[in-house]
Amino acid sequence: MKIEDQLNRTIHLKEIPKRIISLVPSQTELLCDLGLKSALVGVTKFCVHPHNxxxxxxxxxxxxQIDLKKIKSLSPxxxxxxxxxxxxxxxxxxxLICHVxxxxxxxxxxxxxxxxxYGDIFDRHKEAGEIIARINEEVADFKVFIKDQPTLKTAYFIWKKPYMVAGSNTFINYLLRLNKFENVYEVSERYPEVNLDKKHVNKTLQVVLLSSEPFPFKEKHKKIFQENYPTAKIVLADGEMFSWYGSRLLKAFRYFKQLRLNLHNDQLY
Structure with a gap:
């Protein structure tokens, strides 16, 4: 079986892989939702779904950072x-260990x-097709919901010390656009550092989203942002919904709907 990954690298598989190592949390979740949990032999410390x-x-x-000796010992x-x-x-x-x-x-x-x-590689065509169909339904429904909502000038913070935001050429930015959140840092590539000094902050911001990952912003962090963005709504955002792909998208659009409704109820517009 010949497979091309998303970097257009060709992988030649003699048979369906039976022992899988996942180095990406959202992909670990997807594998389990495809019914491949029993085939997983290695995951990262950040793989938190499924729970156990x-x-x-x-x-x-x-x-x-990975333990190559441990990976090799698992014979993936x-x-x-x-x-x-x-x-x-x-x-x-x-x-150097196996197919990647x-x-x-x-x-x-x-x-x-x-x-x-993944459906092709692991012979999970039916399961993959069902997940794809359900995600497409969720996306179509959300596009109807968001169609008449106003566009809100937004910043999405992912890190503290230094402060960093999501810029262009990221999956987060793609989802922000889909949510009609106009990313004021879209002019910058990837994850730029920003100065939170009052002289430099963007005065047009209506919403500041503080992600739960990779830096775990909490309620206590909202105060400093409110001081610098006094007219903006400061919101703690579920980072998994904005940055995890795969089967997490089955839950993301219901979350996005509720987020938008909360902003409306707070009389942001």
């Missing part, structure tokens, strides 16, 4: 990576393509 996965499967490190048939989550060095090191598939996600279409690829 780290107790049931060997943890092989994080997404940026395939290791699943992501261009953003994992470094080029990790991918190259894993390729790399995803590269910027849009929902990319996410659906990945689900289909």
């Amino acid at each position: 996965i780290k107790k049931e499967v060997t943890v092989v490190g994080g997404t940026k 048939d395939i290791i699943l990576c992501n261009k953003e989550e994992n470094t080029k060095e990790i991918v190259e090191a894993c390729e 598939h790399v995803s590269d996600i910027f849009t929902i279409e990319d996410s659906l393509e990945l689900i289909k690829q």
Whole structure:
């Protein structure tokens, strides 16, 4: 079987992989939703869905630092990576052990393509097709819901010390646009650092979203943002909904609807 991953790398598989290592949390969740939990032999310490996965499967490190000895000892048939989550060095090191598939996600279409690829690789065509169909239904329904909602000038913060936001060329920015959140930092690539000093802040902001990951913004962090953005609504955002792809998208659009309704109820517009 010949498969191309999302970096257009060709993978030649003699048979369906039976022992899988996932180095990406959202892809771990997707594999389990495809019915492949029993095939997982290694995950990262950030793989939190399903809830007990780290107790049931060997943890092989994080997404940026891995234990190659441990990975090798698990005798995987395939290791699943992501261009953003994992470094080029990790991918190259894993390729010395077994087949490596790399995803590269910027849009929902990319996410659906990945689900289909996993369906092909692991012989889960039916399950993959069902997830894809349900996501398409959720997206279509949400587009009807959001159509007449106003566009809100928004910033999406992902990190503290230094403060960093989501910019263009990211999956987060794609979902912000879909939500009619006009990302004021879209002019910058990827994840730029920003100055929170009052002299530099954007005075037109209507919404500031503080993500729950990778930095875990909490209620206590809202005060400093409110001081710098006195006319904006400061909201704690579920980072998994804005940055996880795969089967997480089955839940994301209901969350987005509720987020928008909350902003409306707070009389933001």
